[in-house]
Amino acid sequence: MHAFDVLGDPVRRRILELLADGEQSSGAITTVIHAEFGISQPAVSQHLKVLRDNGFATVRPSGSRRLYAVDDTALREADEWLSRFRRFWAPHLAAMATEVARGKRERRLAASDDFRST
Structure with a gap:
């Protein structure tokens, strides 16, 4: 999937905005995304998976929680493409x-x- 295909979705863009403010639990992300977009926890999980699989987010376990953060790999690639x-x-x-x-x-x-x- 191309970076702009991933970023073309408003839910994924909003998740990245949340992560830009610092590491977030999947529960905290789901709370905001559900309030703003009205989508379910499984749908948010799918968006997080797309972000992880395409180099935009990382995840690490912390006890029973999963903490997400921005992975700048794909963002750097998109920035490089935009440079021209x-x-x-x-x-x-x-x-x-x-x-x-x-x-x-x-x-x-x-x-x-x-x-x-x-």
Whole structure:
């Protein structure tokens, strides 16, 4: 399965977002995913299996629990593939950062002027 096939599923993307915050038990993952997507524990287990089998997550036993974490292997491969396309959005992101900084500066100066006039 290609990385983007795995990441194309919103449930798997959400699971990876949860794991990006740190190691999670399968129960904790299931609680969030069930609340957000309304899917069962067996369905969540299948998504976790796809993530493990395709290099996006690892699992380790801890007593009776199974703890999942991000495995960056497949993410690094996807990032490498995307690297040839960054030139299309990097200038736009840099321009946006410049505009955000300019807006912050203008607000800071306006606030300073307001403070002086009082």
